[in-house]
Amino acid sequence: MKKIVLIFGLIIGTILSANMLNMVTMIYNGKDFKGNDVVGYVALVVVFSIIFFGIRNYRNKRLEGQITFGRAFKTGALIAFVGSTVYVIIWLFYYYLFVPDFIDAYTACVLKNCTASDLPAKTAQMAEFKEMYKNPAFVVLITYSEVLPVGLAVALVSALILKNKTVNK
Incomplete structure (x- = not known):
């Protein structure tokens, strides 16, 4: 199980990290980036769907087609944790090494996309977040x-x- 958890977890972690670095770079460079939470969470679900294939691989290749819910969830949770x-x-x-002032760039991006009525509250919220x-x-x-949480x-x-507790023959 360790090998499958590491392989699938590292694949997920690599894809998630590449996506995150792309988003952070776009925000950091201030190119009129407007985040979309729905698209972001859909992307997370799609990437984490690799967990399904990790569990299936473990069940079919190591456990002869049989796996309990508990063992399947444990495997999936470990893959999600590694990723x-x-x-x-x-x-x-x-x-810490490349964008230590990212919170300032992120704050500017958030405040730029705020309505005038939300600006004072959002400014205070972002100051608290920065602290x-x-x-x-x-x-x-x-x-x-x-x-x-999405991975879990x-x-x-x-x-x-x-x-699947029984083998279908």
Whole structure:
């Protein structure tokens, strides 16, 4: 199981990180970037759907076609955790080494896309976020919270679909 978890987790982590670096670069360069949360979460679900294939691979090649819900979910959750950990590590290196002023660029992008009535509240919210982002533990937690819940949801659905206690002959 370890090999499958690492392979599929690293694939997911690499794709997530490449996407994140692209988005961060667009925001950082200020090229009229407008984020779309729906598109972002759909992209996460699509990338994390690789978990399904990891669980299926494990079930079919290592467990002779049999897997319980618990084992399937554990495998999927571990794949999601490995992928999310790669994403967090890449973000930490990128943020601290290459774009330490990213929060300022992100704030400018958010405020530029705000309506005039929302501006004071959003300005205060972004100032609070910038203060919290000074704590590396917060950076790790908030970065995990961006992707890991989606990965766990996909692992849950995949485990429900792939569970199979008996071999069909």
